[in-house]
Amino acid sequence: MMPRHGxxxxxxxxxxxxxxxxxxxxxxxEPALLILVKGAPSHGYSLxxxxxxxxxxxxxxxxxxxxxxxxxxxxxxxxxxxTDQTQGPPRRTYHLTEKGEEALQFWxxxxxxxxxxxxxxxxxxxxx
Amino acid sequence: MMPRHGxxxxxxxxxxxxxxxxxxxxxxxEPALLILVKGAPSHGYSLxxxxxxxxxxxxxxxxxxxxxxxxxxxxxxxxxxxTDQTQGPPRRTYHLTEKGEEALQFWxxxxxxxxxxxxxxxxxxxxx
DNA sequence: TTGTCTATTGACATTAATAGAATAGTATGC
DNA sequence: GCATACTATTCTATTAATGTCAATAGACAA
Numbered sequence: 001m002m003p004r005h006g007x008x009x010x011x012x013x014x015x016x017x018x019x020x021x022x023x024x025x026x027x028x029x030e031p032a033l034l035i036l037v038k039g040a041p042s043h044g045y046s047l048x049x050x051x052x053x054x055x056x057x058x059x060x061x062x063x064x065x066x067x068x069x070x071x072x073x074x075x076x077x078x079x080x081x082x083t084d085q086t087q088g089p090p091r092r093t094y095h096l097t098e099k100g101e102e103a104l105q106f107w108x109x110x111x112x113x114x115x116x117x118x119x120x121x122x123x124x125x126x127x128x
Numbered sequence: 129m130m131p132r133h134g135x136x137x138x139x140x141x142x143x144x145x146x147x148x149x150x151x152x153x154x155x156x157x158e159p160a161l162l163i164l165v166k167g168a169p170s171h172g173y174s175l176x177x178x179x180x181x182x183x184x185x186x187x188x189x190x191x192x193x194x195x196x197x198x199x200x201x202x203x204x205x206x207x208x209x210x211t212d213q214t215q216g217p218p219r220r221t222y223h224l225t226e227k228g229e230e231a232l233q234f235w236x237x238x239x240x241x242x243x244x245x246x247x248x249x250x251x252x253x254x255x256x
Numbered sequence: 257t258t259g260t261c262t263a264t265t266g267a268c269a270t271t272a273a274t275a276g277a278a279t280a281g282t283a284t285g286c
Numbered sequence: 287g288c289a290t291a292c293t294a295t296t297c298t299a300t301t302a303a304t305g306t307c308a309a310t311a312g313a314c315a316a
Contacts, residue, residue: 007158007195007303008202010231010238022238023158023303026273027151028245030135035253045294055245060274065295067135074136088293089281103138108253110138110150111246117156117183118239118246125163125236135272151272154304173263188305193264216262217312262313271304282293 021058029059029067031107034100037077043091044068068094076100149186157187157195159235162228165205171219172196196222204228 009022029051036042036050044065051059071077077094096104137150157179164170164178172193179187199205205222224232 007198009158010234011202011204022242023155023273024152024238024242025245027155028242028249030137030151032245032249035249035256039252039256043294048294054248055241060276061294062275062296063273066273069296070135074139076139086293087282089279089295091294104253106138108250110152111250113183114150114152114156115243115246117153117160118243120182121156121160121163122236122239124167125232128163128167148305151304171263176263188307189263190265190306191304194266194304197265214262215313217264217310219263257316259316260314263311265308265310267308268306269304270306271302273302274300276298278297279295280293282291284289284291286288286290 021056025056026059026063029056029064030071031104031111032056033064033067033071034076034096034104034107037094038096038101038104041093041095043082043093045091068092071100074099074103076103147186149184153184154187154191157184157192158199159232159239160184161192161195161199162204162224162232162235165222166224166229166232169221169223171210171221173219196220199228202227202231204231 007023009020032051032054033047036047042050044061047068048061048064051057051064068077068079072079072094075097077100078097079092079094081090082093083090135151137148160179160182161175164175170178172189175196176189176192179185179192196205196207200207200222203225205228206225207220207222209218210221211218
């Protein structure tokens with residue numbers, strides 16, 4: 001049986017499971033949420049679809065909600081319940097805090113660094 | 129107490145723990161090993177230092193050995209014991225298999241995709 | 257024989273990911 | 287007034303991955 005995430009991801013893909021994301025995508029969820037919430041305060045369900053458009057479509061909703069709660073525990077974002085202007089039950093709407101802005105700065109550096117490493121890896125593979 | 133990996137990584141950094149890698153780095157270990165082993169058959173201890181030079185310096189040796197064994201279980205690489213030309217105990221030297229080459233092709237696509245997502249995220253943050 | 261470098265493995269506790277179901281409000285058609 | 291679909295969030299059980307530490311052991315030089 002296939003591991004459900006992480007190790008050996010590329011194996012599952014080869015066997016026709018296109019709908020499972022790689023571990024890299026999962027690891028980018030946190031900075032992606034910070035950036036989206038910084039852009040405009042938002043709630044889980046809306047972030048879910050924003051992320052979908054950005055290439056995070058395979059991440060399970062519960063993972064996104066759980067991550068948001070975790071980030072709130074860390075003090076990076078804060079939530080308020082919004083009951084009006086909703087087409088359904090109340091929304092928990094998150095906004096970025098100063099602490100979250102700080103964390104985002106670290107993440108930005110890390111994203112650049114990651115970019116460099118990936119380019120290096122691709123270049124090395126090309127040269128073989 | 130700080131989470132030891134993943135969630136909330138950027139927090140630890142802010143408190144002066146520069147020596148802990150982000151979850152992204154960990155998730156790139158597998159493709160990095162595939163590419164290095166494809167370049168030239170090699171053993172764990174040597175890959176450890178190659179990875180260090182590439183920006184994976186904070187990954188614990190046992191994680192690298194464990195990942196290599198996992199990749200061998202998946203049939204992506206194969207190992208032989210080499211006893212001569214060593215400056216210490218025997219080395220388990222890995223080489224890439226055809227299956228590993230296939231996995232690497234999927235990973236290459238994913239690395240490009242990841243690159244695109246990261247650039248998109250950084251661009252979005254700039255525009256805020 | 258002590259220490260240092262090379263080299264690999266195993267075990268334990270912690271943390272994260274996944275699927276699935278439960279809960280619930282709103283809106284629309286019939 | 288009832289079924290259905292969409293919006294919106296939470297919880298739980300299971301499984302996988304990660305981090306850390308310790309153990310093992312050969313080679314070589316002081």
